[in-house]
Amino acid sequence: MIQLFNVIKNYGSGKPALDDVSIKIEKGEFVFLTGPSGAGKTTILKILFGWEHYEEGQVLVQGINVGRLDAGNIHTLRRSMGVIFQDYKLLPNKTVFENVAFAQEVTNRDRKKIKFKTWEALKNVGLTPKKDSFPAQLSGGEQQRVAIARAMVNTPPIILADEPTGNLDQEISSEILKLFEEINRNGATIVFATHSQEILKPGKHRVIVLNRGKVVSS
Amino acid sequence: MIQLFNVIKNYGSGKPALDDVSIKIEKGEFVFLTGPSGAGKTTILKILFGWEHYEEGQVLVQGINVGRLDAGNIHTLRRSMGVIFQDYKLLPNKTVFENVAFAQEVTNRDRKKIKFKTWEALKNVGLTPKKDSFPAQLSGGEQQRVAIARAMVNTPPIILADEPTGNLDQEISSEILKLFEEINRNGATIVFATHSQEILKPGKHRVIVLNRGKVVSS
Amino acid sequence: MNSATQTLLTSLRTTVSNIRANKQTFLISVMTIAISVGILGLFLIIFFNLNALLTSWNQQVQLVVYLKNDISPSEKSDLKDIFKSNSKIQSMEEVSKEKAWEEFKLTQKNSVGLELDLGFNPLPDSYKIRFKASENRSRHISEFAGQLQKNRGVESVEYGEKWIDRFEKFMIFCQLFLLGVGVLLSLGLILIISNTIRLSIYSRQDEIELMLLIGATPSFVKIPFIFEGILQGLAGSFVSLGFMGAVYSYLKTEFRPSIDSLARGMELQFISQPFLLMLVGLSILIGFVASYISTYQYMQVLNKR
Amino acid sequence: MNSATQTLLTSLRTTVSNIRANKQTFLISVMTIAISVGILGLFLIIFFNLNALLTSWNQQVQLVVYLKNDISPSEKSDLKDIFKSNSKIQSMEEVSKEKAWEEFKLTQKNSVGLELDLGFNPLPDSYKIRFKASENRSRHISEFAGQLQKNRGVESVEYGEKWIDRFEKFMIFCQLFLLGVGVLLSLGLILIISNTIRLSIYSRQDEIELMLLIGATPSFVKIPFIFEGILQGLAGSFVSLGFMGAVYSYLKTEFRPSIDSLARGMELQFISQPFLLMLVGLSILIGFVASYISTYQYMQVLNKR
Numbered sequence A, B: 001m002i003q004l005f006n007v008i009k010n011y012g013s014g015k016p017a018l019d020d021v022s023i024k025i026e027k028g029e030f031v032f033l034t035g036p037s038g039a040g041k042t043t044i045l046k047i048l049f050g051w052e053h054y055e056e057g058q059v060l061v062q063g064i065n066v067g068r069l070d071a072g073n074i075h076t077l078r079r080s081m082g083v084i085f086q087d088y089k090l091l092p093n094k095t096v097f098e099n100v101a102f103a104q105e106v107t108n109r110d111r112k113k114i115k116f117k118t119w120e121a122l123k124n125v126g127l128t129p130k131k132d133s134f135p136a137q138l139s140g141g142e143q144q145r146v147a148i149a150r151a152m153v154n155t156p157p158i159i160l161a162d163e164p165t166g167n168l169d170q171e172i173s174s175e176i177l178k179l180f181e182e183i184n185r186n187g188a189t190i191v192f193a194t195h196s197q198e199i200l201k202p203g204k205h206r207v208i209v210l211n212r213g214k215v216v217s218s
Numbered sequence C, D: 001m002n003s004a005t006q007t008l009l010t011s012l013r014t015t016v017s018n019i020r021a022n023k024q025t026f027l028i029s030v031m032t033i034a035i036s037v038g039i040l041g042l043f044l045i046i047f048f049n050l051n052a053l054l055t056s057w058n059q060q061v062q063l064v065v066y067l068k069n070d071i072s073p074s075e076k077s078d079l080k081d082i083f084k085s086n087s088k089i090q091s092m093e094e095v096s097k098e099k100a101w102e103e104f105k106l107t108q109k110n111s112v113g114l115e116l117d118l119g120f121n122p123l124p125d126s127y128k129i130r131f132k133a134s135e136n137r138s139r140h141i142s143e144f145a146g147q148l149q150k151n152r153g154v155e156s157v158e159y160g161e162k163w164i165d166r167f168e169k170f171m172i173f174c175q176l177f178l179l180g181v182g183v184l185l186s187l188g189l190i191l192i193i194s195n196t197i198r199l200s201i202y203s204r205q206d207e208i209e210l211m212l213l214i215g216a217t218p219s220f221v222k223i224p225f226i227f228e229g230i231l232q233g234l235a236g237s238f239v240s241l242g243f244m245g246a247v248y249s250y251l252k253t254e255f256r257p258s259i260d261s262l263a264r265g266m267e268l269q270f271i272s273q274p275f276l277l278m279l280v281g282l283s284i285l286i287g288f289v290a291s292y293i294s295t296y297q298y299m300q301v302l303n304k305r
């Protein structure tokens, strides 16, 4: 369960990036987060995984008060999440396979399963042929899929996806969407930030619309 | 005028990224380049501005044989182009304003005009309020718009845009598209790689479809 | 396998793959450490050999006590008792006036080239006394000499030669100066090494950021960097000690004749074992501290957001 | 304003904004250069002062020519002619046998404490000759001495004292050794500096790549980096020369008494002006070469694609 109560986030200058945002997302829900460029979508996700502080309000994730976490224990929160970053954040010195495996090593998973699970995640996003390539040797869409695979590989209870299909064509996009829906069916909560009307159109899931840091519709 | 004759590009392992591609784009044309992830769109653009070599074929850009250029004179080609990179390639240590101004400094433009032209380009993409921010302080869509402004600021005769609206909402996307069309009306040739059906739908411009390194329709 | 060893193993694996992925920066750091340790090592070699030379020359300092011609046997044995009761005296040699005169004539003949033959002996009996090597030996000698001078049976006391005194001053000056230089040198090189390590970590900020973002504990992030720093220190010091070993044995064979002529019996010294260990330890410590501080600082910056 | 000055101005502006944007790496490079130049400078100071000391002690080397008692006036003037024709002789002093005997008796009295009074003078007349300072003076002296020895009017020849000979050997050994150490030191520090600059450019590969992609000429990319390298060299050497100046004046006042006792009249030397300029020039050169090579290499890598 994810809850934001009257959250205000101000990056310093100008208007706040989030202005009194309250959102409630149930466990196992699939929610789209949308809104124009600069609306605050990424900011909400960053707050949810403890990457940005906020000035006012409360944020609860699975009963954890995110504002109370510090450098020493924030990893407990982050381990319950798979995050797809808008700019991917792949390690340039590691291959596709190593990038995905690394997400498991970081969380001290069982070594023997790492190989198998990496392989499976890469198959899901259709990247097995590219497993030994470095990120710089991939197309934009391929890089994005590595980021998706990395977020899913630990089968976390929550997935935060920031514009995960921005560089993917319609066909792959809808496959990826199906993948998210399957994970969702298996119990994961999914927060999916997107601009794409094509993805939002079917209207199967709740859509939270942001504009200039405020929730416009939910 | 841009021409590719039977170009083959092989990154080394596996199938070639471009397999016998021939494309002809007239001066002043507006062309969409589309195709699934990994089709070779970025590769074509990279070849056009001399960032990747190709194994076979010929590439002519404004009468220049691209394959003949070397490190000493490739800048003459690149100065005739504005490029929007799929991953933006903004300099993290420079502000938005400096990033856009830098593109003019690099090409030794008249100092006095730089300020004015930078200001104008930022206004076109709606980023004047963010001019003193650093790239890390921008949302994904804002970064993308900085990249667009930088490509346009020198009013080059050719614009290569690689997925320039992937992180922009529909409204801004269509504004940006209008901007490209205006530039095109003023005489610039535009090659616009995109996945977005919404952008392609109106059907006002020629669409080149790539798949697995081959031109499927043109 | 418990969790701690598991973490350790993972960290080691991560360290190895990090090094492989950043070969160039790793090698640059190792090279910088190697050069720095090499400079410090050479400095130590110079310092120790200068010390050894000083000690070997210092051995030659002796005290000559000339006796009055009319010294009584009891005064003579009193004097011997004084010598015996001084624990710092190494050896004592009695030189009769006849022997002294022979020697004197010989040196005169050798140096000036003329034979003295006076028909009588103007020199007195004397004692030649050597002292054990110790910190403040020369001060002790001059004090002891002052004491003897007052003794009734003693005609005069002569110790050292002017050049030894002067040379000793020079050596002490050198030692002090080199000590100061050594401290400055060490500080400077430590700064250089930690800057290099800092720069190499600087270029991997994104990696640190990502690790934290995907749920790594702070120690999981730090430990591989720290291991890497330690490894750099270890590798750097080993490379340079190897090189210095080579330089040492080259100098030893090459310069043996000149060393022998400077101080017979003195060996050209390498860095003594404790200092060798100290150098290795120091460079490991610097690698450790520099990488620890750099990652720690950068993580602080990240956490402040 | 023509195109070249325009380019230069733009490059300078770019350099300044680059430095501002990468303060930390710039300062680290400057610090590394400053430390390295400081080490080299201290080394030069040691080297020069050792040399000065050697020269000052060497002044005391003199040749004493003892004449036969039965030397004829023509032989004596022949000898004087030989002295006059030798251009390396600085001064010549005639010492009568009477004066020599007085001096000898005085030193005997001072050192051994006994008065010689033989009633006759066993010493001959002599000449004391001092030589001009030159590279191979002591070899020249010994050759000249060998020559004189064969002269009929000469009883014997004495030059130097044993300790000077030995000390000179030690000094030459020191000089050679320090020269070797200095070469190693310079090479090591040059490597360290160029590695640091390389690392700092390494962390700016993306910038280089982007500049080329948006149409910069290779020289437009290189020049600001090279300017930066030169500035680092300049700043680094100035910082360290300032620091060394301070150390120098401290040492000069602090150690004046001991220096005076070592070699009267010798001044503690700072790095001489040509070497000062050389150090500044060297560090600028290293900054230039290292940044040039690093950018060049990286651009080669980029162009190969």
Ligand SMILES: Nc1ncnc2c1ncn2[C@@H]1O[C@H](COP(=O)(O)OP(=O)(O)OP(=O)(O)O)[C@@H](O)[C@H]1O
Pocket (backbone or CB within 6 Å): A011, A012, A017, A035, A036, A037, A038, A039, A040, A041, A042, A043, A044, A086, B130, B136, B137, B138, B139, B140, B141, B142, B167
């Ligand atoms: N680190 C930061 N410092 C200052 N301002 C920031 C920072 N990050 C984001 N902002 C500003 O906060 C606002 C919201 O940004 P955010 O990234 O949340 O937008 P977004 O909804 O994700 O937009 P997009 O769809 O373009 O990615 C923007 O105006 C942005 O400029």
Ligand SMILES: Nc1ncnc2c1ncn2[C@@H]1O[C@H](COP(=O)(O)OP(=O)(O)OP(=O)(O)O)[C@@H](O)[C@H]1O
Pocket (backbone or CB within 6 Å): A130, A136, A137, A138, A139, A140, A141, A142, A167, B011, B012, B017, B035, B036, B037, B038, B039, B040, B041, B042, B043, B044, B086
């Ligand atoms: N530097 C490289 N080294 C090796 N392979 C590469 C390199 N760059 C691209 N490729 C491969 O070439 C193919 C075409 O890549 P390209 O970037 O042109 O695709 P794209 O059409 O731009 O895809 P996307 O829409 O995902 O950006 C891909 O399979 C990619 O993995």
Ligand SMILES: [Mg+2]
Pocket (backbone or CB within 6 Å): A041, A042, A043, A086, A162, B139, B140, B141
């Ligand atoms: Mg965003």
Ligand SMILES: [Mg+2]
Pocket (backbone or CB within 6 Å): A139, A140, A141, B041, B042, B043, B086, B162
């Ligand atoms: Mg692409």
